[in-house]
Amino acid sequence: EFALTSGHSQELKTQAVSQQVGKRLRLLVSYNNAGIDDQLFGGVVPAQFDAYRLADQWASYGWHVLTLDDGNDYDQIVGALKMMEDIDPADRRPVVVVGRTVKGWWPGAENGTVPGYGDQLVSYQSHPYQMEMNSDYFVALARTYERHFGVEFEGISDGPATNERDRLIQFKTNMDIAMSVLDTNGLGDWLANRLVDIGDSVPHDLPLRIDNSRDPFTDDRLHVANLPMEPQVVTVTKATSGETSDVGIKLFEAPGENRGTRRAISEIIKWMNYVTDNRFLTLAADLSDSINVEQGAFWGHYDPTSNPEGTRLKAPIQEAGNVSSAIGLIGQSASLDPASHSGVWALSGSYGAFTPLMYLPARVWSQQNQDSPFRVGVLNILAGHSGPETAADARTHFGIFAPQVWKLFPRGQTITLSFWDYNDVAPGYFAAVELATREPTVGVIVLEVARPDRPVADRSTFADTDVKAAAKGFYVIRDFAPGAPKHGYVVAQGSSATFNLVSVLPELEAAGINVKVIAAISEDLWDRQPESYRNGVLPPEAMYDLMVVTTGTRRMWPLKNVGPLTDEYSLTSDSENRWLTGGTEEDVIAEAQLDPKSILDGLTRFAGERDHRLSSQRGSLAAL
Numbered sequence: 001e002f003a004l005t006s007g008h009s010q011e012l013k014t015q016a017v018s019q020q021v022g023k024r025l026r027l028l029v030s031y032n033n034a035g036i037d038d039q040l041f042g043g044v045v046p047a048q049f050d051a052y053r054l055a056d057q058w059a060s061y062g063w064h065v066l067t068l069d070d071g072n073d074y075d076q077i078v079g080a081l082k083m084m085e086d087i088d089p090a091d092r093r094p095v096v097v098v099g100r101t102v103k104g105w106w107p108g109a110e111n112g113t114v115p116g117y118g119d120q121l122v123s124y125q126s127h128p129y130q131m132e133m134n135s136d137y138f139v140a141l142a143r144t145y146e147r148h149f150g151v152e153f154e155g156i157s158d159g160p161a162t163n164e165r166d167r168l169i170q171f172k173t174n175m176d177i178a179m180s181v182l183d184t185n186g187l188g189d190w191l192a193n194r195l196v197d198i199g200d201s202v203p204h205d206l207p208l209r210i211d212n213s214r215d216p217f218t219d220d221r222l223h224v225a226n227l228p229m230e231p232q233v234v235t236v237t238k239a240t241s242g243e244t245s246d247v248g249i250k251l252f253e254a255p256g257e258n259r260g261t262r263r264a265i266s267e268i269i270k271w272m273n274y275v276t277d278n279r280f281l282t283l284a285a286d287l288s289d290s291i292n293v294e295q296g297a298f299w300g301h302y303d304p305t306s307n308p309e310g311t312r313l314k315a316p317i318q319e320a321g322n323v324s325s326a327i328g329l330i331g332q333s334a335s336l337d338p339a340s341h342s343g344v345w346a347l348s349g350s351y352g353a354f355t356p357l358m359y360l361p362a363r364v365w366s367q368q369n370q371d372s373p374f375r376v377g378v379l380n381i382l383a384g385h386s387g388p389e390t391a392a393d394a395r396t397h398f399g400i401f402a403p404q405v406w407k408l409f410p411r412g413q414t415i416t417l418s419f420w421d422y423n424d425v426a427p428g429y430f431a432a433v434e435l436a437t438r439e440p441t442v443g444v445i446v447l448e449v450a451r452p453d454r455p456v457a458d459r460s461t462f463a464d465t466d467v468k469a470a471a472k473g474f475y476v477i478r479d480f481a482p483g484a485p486k487h488g489y490v491v492a493q494g495s496s497a498t499f500n501l502v503s504v505l506p507e508l509e510a511a512g513i514n515v516k517v518i519a520a521i522s523e524d525l526w527d528r529q530p531e532s533y534r535n536g537v538l539p540p541e542a543m544y545d546l547m548v549v550t551t552g553t554r555r556m557w558p559l560k561n562v563g564p565l566t567d568e569y570s571l572t573s574d575s576e577n578r579w580l581t582g583g584t585e586e587d588v589i590a591e592a593q594l595d596p597k598s599i600l601d602g603l604t605r606f607a608g609e610r611d612h613r614l615s616s617q618r619g620s621l622a623a624l
Contacts, residue, residue: 002035002040002044003029003031003033003040003054004029005040007320008320008321008324008360008361011316011318011320011321011324012321012324013057013058013061013063014061014316014318014321015316015318015321015322015324015325016063016094017061017062017063017093017094018313018314018315018316019302019304019313019314019325020092020303020304020305021092021094021304022087022089022090022091022092022093022094022095022304023064023084023085023087023089023091023094023095024094025094025095026081026084026094026095026096026097027094027095027096027097028071028077028080028096028097028099029054029058029096029097029098029099030071030099030101031054031071031098031099031100031101032100032101032102032103032123033103033123034103034122034123034124034126035124036124036127036129037124038124039123039124054098055067055098058096058098062093063093063094063095063096064087064091064093064094064095064096065095065096065097065098066080066083066084066095066096066097066098067097067098067099068080068097068098068099068100069100070099070100070101071097071099071100071101072099072101072102072105076099077099080097080099084097092304092305102122102123103122103123103124103126103127104120104121104122104123104125104126105122106120106141106144107144108141108144108145108147108148109144114137114140114141114144115140115143115144116140116143117136117137117140121137132160133159133160133161133167134155134156134157134158134159134160134161138156139156139157142156145178149181149184150184151177151178151180151181152177153174153177153178154170154173154174154177155170155173155174156170156174204336208334209239209240210277210279210334210342211342212334212335212336212342213335213337213340213342214340214342215335215340215341215342215375215437216275216276216277216279216342217276217279217341217345217377217378217433217436217437218437219275219276221275222271222272222275222430222433222434223430223434224427224430224431224434224468224471227251227252227271227426227427227430227468228249228251229251229252229467230252231248231249231250232248232249232250232251233246233247233248233249234246234247234249234274235247236273236274236278236298238299238309239309240308240309245298245299247270247274247298249267249270249271249274250267251264251267251268251271251426252422252423252426252467253422253423253456254456255455255456255457255458255459255460256455256456256458257422257455257456258453258454258455258456259422259453259454259456260422260449260450260451260452260453260454260495261419261420261421261422261424261425261449261450261495262291262292262384262385262449262450262451263292263422263453264292264419264422264423264425264426264449265291265292265293265296265382265384265425265447265449266292266293266294266295266296267425267426268296268425268426268429268430269282269293269295269296269297269347270295270296270298271426272296272345272433273296273297273298273311274298276345278298278299278309278311279343279344279345280296280311280344280345280346280347281302281311281312281313281326281329281344281345281346281347282296282297282311282312282313282346282347282348282349283313283315283322283323283325283326283346283347283348283349284315284322284347284348284349284350284382285315285316285317285318285319285322285349285350285354287349287350287351287384288312288315288349290384290385291349291350291351291382291384291385291449292384293312293347293349293382294312296311296312297310297311297312298311299311300312301313301314302314313325315348319348319350319354319355319357319358320357320358320360320361322348322350322358323348323358323361323362323379323381324361325348326346326347326348326379327346327361327362327365327379329343329344329346329377330343330344330345330346330376330377330378330379331365331368331376331377332344332376332377333374333375333376333377335375338373338374338375339375340375341374341375341376341377343376343377344377345377345378345379345380346377346379346380347380347381347382348379348380348381348382349381349382349383349384350382350383350384351383351384351385351386351390351393351397351399352383352384352385352386352387352390352399352402352403352448353385353386353390353396353397353398353399353402354399354402355381355383355399355402355403355405355406356402356405358381359405359406359408362379362381362444363408363409365379365443365444366409366410366413366414366443366444368443369413369440369441369443369444370410370413370441370443372440375440376443378433378436378442378443378444378445379443379444379445380444380445380446380447381406381444381445381446381447382447382449383399383402383403383406383446383447383448383449384449384451385397385399385449385450385451386399386403386448386449386450386551387399387400387448387450387494387495387496387551387552387573388400388496388551388573388580388585388588388589388592388594389450389451389452389495389496389551389585389588389589390450390451391580391582391583391584391585391587391588391589394582398573398580398588400551400552400553400573400574400580401553401555401574403446403448403552404552404553404555404556406444406446406448407556409444411524411527412439412441412442412524412527413441413442413443413444414442414443414444414445414446414524415432415435415436415442415444415445415446415522415524415525416446416448416522416523416524417429417432417445417446417447417448417521417522417525418448418493418494418520418521418522418552418558419447419448419449419470419495419521420450420492420493420494420495420497420498420499420519420521421454421456421457421498421499422456423456423457423459423467423470424469424470424519424521425447425449425470426468427467427468427469427470427471428470428471428521428522428525429445429447430471431470431471431472431473431525432445432522432524432525433445435524435525435528449495450494450495450496450551452495452496452585454495454499457502462475462476462477462478463476463477463478463479464476464477469519470519470521470522470525471525472525472526472529472533473520473521473522473523473524473525473526473527473528473529474491474518474519474520474521474523474526474534474537474538474559475518475519475521475537476516476517476518476519476537477492477502477505477517477518477519478505478508478515478516478517479516480514480515480516481514484512484514485514486514486515486516486610487513487514487515487606487607487610488515488516488545488546488547488606488607488610488613489515489516489518489538489542489545489546489547490515490516490517490518490546490547490548490549490603490606491518491520491538491546491547491548491549491550491558491559492517492518492519492520492548492549492550493519493520493521493548493549493550493551493552493558494550494551494552495551496551496589496592496594497549497550497551497571497594497599498519498549500589500594500595500596500599501517501549501599501603502517503596504596504599504600504603505517507600508600508603511604513603513604513607514607515603515606515607518537518538520550520558520559523558523559523560526559538559543561543562543563543566544563544564544565544614544617545563545610545613545614546562546563546566547566547569547570547571547602547603547606548562548566548570548571548572549570549571549594549599549602550570550571550572550573551572551573551592551594552572552573553572553573553574554567554570554572554574554575555574557570563617564617564620565613565616565617569602569605569606569609569613571593571594571598571599571602572592573592573594575592575593580592
């Protein structure tokens with residue numbers, strides 16, 4: 001990685017120190033000062049900046065740094081490994097060895113030349129992508145291998161293969177020839193037996209504080225049907241000391257209480273940790289309390305020596321580094337059964353606007369999870385303070401477009417949840433938990449919440465009165481009035497959008513506007529509902545008679561396959577295809593046309609133009 005200059009690598013330096021990993025983390029940096037196109041020092045970094053020294057950089061972060069004059073010398077490497085092994089375990093600094101190496105190093109080279117060719121190619125010039133197949137340099141390297149091991153490659157003297165079939169055959173043939181050296185003098189058998197012996201020497205009966213025979217995240221108490229509706233006071237015990245603490249948990253709130261969705265985040269974390277016995281870890285970018293994950297930890301911050309049972313990890317403002325640490329944690333399991341996970345889940349959170357910084361590690365994790373032969377943990381992403389409601393912090397913090405990166409995964413491999421009401425959070429989240437434990441390909445759960453506190457909705461006034469309705473993904477807030485002409489379907493998503501829409505329902509009723517209003521919490525949960533439920537809420541034909549009211553954007557709707565005129569009538573944060581200018585929360589919501597008046601006007605237009613809307617689409621089909 002070009003001497004580990006990438007942003008993720010820089011964040012690694014702080015992550016490892018903050019977690020006090022000690023010699024459990026040992027890195028060997030192969031410092032060849034070469035990339036693909038240029039040198040690092042003396043190229044990308046001009047030579048006059050002679051204070052640019054890798055070893056000094058690592059040391060400045062607090063690492064224990066060792067250096068090697070020749071990182072291609074096996075004796076020096078083994079010596080460095082032994083030095084790392086002998087470091088005092090009480091020294092909590094991570095360890096790095098910076099070894100000078102040569103890109104293009106080849107054991108058959110003699111005094112900087114390759115027999116039969118000339119000067120050895122080193123540094124970035126040795127990168128093979130600029131070389132043709134079976135080039136003179138490649139053949140010269142291959143000849144040294146042939147002479148050393150007494151083998152002979154096929155076809156390499158004949159120039160490049162003329163077609164893909166011949167190229168693949170030559171590649172496979174010569175790989176087999178190269179590996180055939182393992183069949184001589186018992187080398188392959190010795191190597192295989194040595195590796196097996198090393199593996200067998202690893203003890204299987206290490207002492208554990210946890211029961212590694214079960215997956216705690218499959219506990220029935222995490223199922224939506226079993227969630228406690230009433231506030232709970234539970235007693236938790238610190239295993240290392242026997243200390244106890246009484247903790248209050250409130251998964252559901254009474255209607256009218258002024259509690260926004262973010263307030264429920266700490267409660268679901270507490271319930272997860274209570275049921276799983278402290279297996280849910282959090283890493284948030286210096287705003288753990290702000291996005292309401294702080295109180296989810298029963299025993300405070302994790303410290304490897306003084307507080308190993310803390311579940312809240314110290315986290316700098318490094319979204320990529322934090323989520324990478326979370327991924328490293330959930331990828332481990334103490335289970336001896338590959339079909340069962342016995343480890344942790346983790347949540348990494350930040351403002352919704354900044355969560356795209358987490359996307360690349362999470363995308364790679366999703367693919368690793370998909371292909372893993374072992375059950376592993378689940379990554380939770382909290383897009384806190386999301387949407388235009390984050391106006392008070394500045395326009396850079398809105399999180400309108402940014403959280404949509406969490407839809408950029410294969411369908412079914414993530415579950416994205418967008419909450420508008422406190423009482424949607426627990427049932428929606430734990431429905432996702434149930435799915436993730438049943439479906440191994442689900443490796444990521446995303447929770448999107450806004451900052452403002454709002455009165456908790458009175459479900460008794462909704463068409464679907466079930467307080468746990470969010471577990472179904474979509475649910476009906478207002479159904480069509482029977483016996484009256486229908487004016488279309490309205491799908492609502494996001495805090496201000498849905499709250500303000502619900503606030504104008506009495507005015508819609510008084511005006512005789514007969515629309516069906518549906519709350520969209522999660523298309524991923526919705527897709528897994530029985531067809532009979534889905535058709536009862538939003539039948540296929542509804543897509544052609546649909547508008548959306550959302551704090552999101554017209555670039556990415558809350559559901560797939562919307563009709564051709566959905567964009568024409570929908571109300572979104574980018575309805576005028578402009579970045580919002582900022583101001584107070586009230587100002588921004590009004591500019592986004594998601595205030596009650598704008599929503600009422602938009603629904604009035606939608607209802608009034610229904611006949612035109614449907615006839616227009618019929619005309620388009622008839623013209624085919």
